Amino acid sequence: MSDKGSTYLDKILAAKRAELAAPRATRSGALTDRELLELGARLPRPRDFIGALREGPRPGIIAEFKRASPSAGALREGADARQIAMLYAAGGATCMSVLCDKHFQGSLDDLRTVRQSVALPLLAKDFILEKTQIVEAKRVGADCVLLIVAALPAPQLRNLIEFSHSLEMQVLCETRDEAEIDRAMAAGAKLIGVNSRDLQTFELDPDRAAKLRKYVPKSFTYVAESGVRSIDDALRLRDSGADALLIGSYFMTAEHPGEALRELVMAL
């Protein structure tokens, strides 16, 4: 629990709201919904993030670029986004996730660098609360955005999913229990993530994604997020029916991230 009894997620979201309320260098901060839609529609067409996961080998690997995290601190200080992206692409990643939040020593510039370096479909891993962030993510080359169910009231969740889809962007809807899975599916999500890390306390429940798999029909794409610390963890999640694994720390702390990824892909 962080200061004043708020959770870590509350603290990160409060910082994001303050960031969004501050004057912005980009135009999107002052546009109407219609203008945002028109601006976003003029940007290059996104890649098919979900299609890559469903058409590639199962489980797909979403390899994450993450220099640091609130729970673990520094993972790979000063890591070069272009270098890691190229190692992930060569190592067999299906897609990439790029942490774009300052609490992870990340930024949208990192996503732009990754976009300019590899052809993999990209997930903007950020704390998205409003449409301008979706347009900004598309502007720097994201194909998919993260929406955290725990951070968004139902109407806002649906609104942001519909807006993303109107821009041909896909959404990874992140959940942590059966009720949130139901909310995500009711809101129109087609890509459902279960985070084994509790974002309020950082506790890891290595069985959460396997336990919740039965609540998501096969017509949806199911992503097990966080907590893979070995090939055995990956094999167990594969056997539990995950369509994709989102893995960050395991690769980012490896001496040779590309080799660690290649070894895991070969084992699956």
Ligand SMILES: O=C(O)c1ccccc1NCC(=O)[C@H](O)[C@H](O)COP(=O)(O)O
């Ligand atoms: O990773 C954290 O400490 C964290 C804290 C608060 C909100 C989100 C956080 N992580 C984002 C993620 O979910 C992970 O970066 C991603 O799932 C990969 O997890 P891992 O493979 O365990 O690094």
